[in-house]
Amino acid sequence: MKLNTNNYVDIAEEVIKKLAEKKDKRGNTVGLVTTSKLRNLLAMTADIYNDAIECPTEELPEEIVERIQYLRVRMVYEMGRNGNSDVKGFAEEAQLLQHLNAIQGKRKNYLLFSRYMEALVAFQKFYGGKD
Secondary structure, eight states: OOOOTTTHHHHHHHHHHHHHTOBOTTSOBOOOOOHHHHHHHHHHHHHHHHHHTTOSSSBOOHHHHHHHHHHHHHHHHHHHSTTOHHHHHHHHHHTHHHHHHTTTTBHHHHHHHHHHHHHHHHHHHHTTOOO
């Protein structure tokens, strides 16, 4: 689903609710990705946000676009790390890579993505995510 200013909070809540109810093959609740793992992704996102918010034009400068591309690389790395299937499941359910690709060098798209990430972390904590 495409993010917009009217739906990103609801989408984030639905993603976290779905993950909170997910069960393994034995019927046990799998649990949410830890807050600390999410904070790492959010910290990278927020660092770029601080520069993007100051950008006077709708087109992001090449330096910020490069950092967004590196953020994609770091997300893929975190998704593929041994023992981080929870991060992979989270990123896939939240469609983080698709939403990152949809930024397309536009300031407003990146700001929306950043707010979506914040909403995911907030709902994760609200619905019982552990540190």
